Amino acid sequence: MQINENKGFPTEIPIIVEDELFLYPFMITPLFLSDEENLKALELAIQGETPILVVPTKPQQDGARDFDGIYDAGVIGTIMRRVPLPDGRVKVLFQGIDKGKILKQSGINPLRGIVDMLHVKRPSQVKTDALIVVLREKVRELSQFSHFFPPDLLKTIEESAEAIRVCDLVSSALRLKKQIAYSFFVEENLEQRLLKLIDYVIEEIEANKLQKEIKNKVHS
Template sequence: MEVKITQPLLPLRDIVVFPSMVIPLFVGRDKSITALNEVMKGNKKIVLVTQKNSEVDDPKKNDIFSYGCESNVLQLLKLPDGTVKVLVEGIKRVKIIDFKDDEKFISSSYEYQKETLIKDEDLLPLALTAVRRLEKLNSINKKISTETINNIKQLKDPSKIADNIASHLNCTISEKQQIFETLDIKKRLNSIIKIMENETSIIGVEKRIRGRVKTQMEKTQREYYLNEQLKAIQKE
């Protein structure tokens, strides 16, 4: 039987935090700030759960996803405008069991989620394939720093490789959350590879279309210029 753990909960807008991910968050809602102040008094652990709709200001249980990330608050800085900047590190996947809103802040009971892996199956080759797909995609869109790519290449754990790549994917929050909730590491890696291949293909198509449009525009401009020259010659 899984042990239930209770910690304050921080609902997130437009971001999914994965295990091993370190990221700054800017927090402005009163309940969220109170929750952060509460965890700073103790073990500095908080549950980060993404909202289904980022426009909901006071989310209830049905407004957040059922899976989140137990995280450590590494640093908290109160800003002059009353908001708070926190540096958090994702630790473990959890499933939300109970949701409690006492008007001061939100807390939740949750259970840790175990990843699934077929015994003796080596997923490192598949993970390295995902890394190569990321490098290929990044050579086109240039959205990830070289340092980040190199850090991912140094990882040897297929699960951590998958999570690090997933956190940088250019996809919808629902797609990213679906990847987060995929406990089967092999399926998670395959989903990530498919998303990157699709994006690479789309970028390639867009590039070819832009190339054709540019060529056509240049041709039209040349024809217009020649026609104007002919008109000028005929007038003379």
């Protein structure tokens, strides 16, 4: 499915609800759709050749397919491939483009909304670069105590020149609880997002150090 990725926003697009995965724009991800609402949203996007917004359900709301049970931001993207499965589900390959936020609810069954891209407020390049240096340093330190960051991912984080992508890569690797992941995801002030992420990584370092000390004492 080919669409114009520069389609003007805000605009009305269909919404797919994802119960398990928390997506980021850099991802190309298989999604498995089985419920009527998501399948209708898929068909609407394909027939209209429009982007689609994939949003996560709120905690304890798995299976919810209404606006009360979902977060109001997610990933705008396109459907690259669709494959019907023997068990009745449909497997789609979803390519993220950007972060999007529901400005207005415009329809149900399937869910539709007036969606705009999230607009990030960036600090000066000097400040951004300094914060990224600290974040990378803390990520390298955490990688010595945990399995969150395999070598290939560390290399990608080190080489990426885009601060938002670095934040998304780190957040995705940390396997954050959904509500924490969402709070980082929707933070439109890049400086604040970097500071919060650095603080979280430092907390993880301290927690992993403590766990290692306890294990060493137990086995000594």
